[in-house]
Amino acid sequence: MNCPICHNITTKVLDSRVATDGVTVRRRRECSKCNFRFSTIEEIEILDITIIKSDESREAYSKQKLQDGIRKSLHKRGKSQEEFDQLVRDIEMDLQKERKDEISSKILGDIAMKHLKKFDKVAYIRYASIYRSFEDLETFEQELKKLIKSKKE
DSSP: OTTTTTSSSSSEEEEEEOOOOSSSSEEEEEEETOOEEEEEEEOOOOOOOEOOTTOOEEEEOOOOHHHHHHHTTTTTTOOOOHHHHHHHHHHHHHHHHTSSSEEHHHHHHHHHHHHHHHHHHHHHHHHHHHTTTTSSHHHOOOOOHHHHHHHHO
């Protein structure tokens, strides 16, 4: 970790604490050259997963693409950055549980929708309308009815 002030590559960890979410670690560091103290946050990163798209093309998993799609569905829903970050971590955790090098975009979308459905019903419908490519009002209405029915149960 480079010092953000003098860019020295040698820093030492003064303190480490696991965050309340249990998947990130906050480290207090000090630069060995200028003695500047700063904190870093470490989190699990999904590596080496390939997403198989619907046209059978393949691309590397992109956390940014997942975040962008979810962020659009949560637009003006009043969720905090911490809640958003936890949602993304939960989705990525389920991706890791698949224990596969290649995952279809359908599985990724289904996992995201499962978590969105519990997290925010409006965001879930927004995401589903794009992900499932609702062609007409009837398809959209059917999905809403399923959501209402599951809420009553």
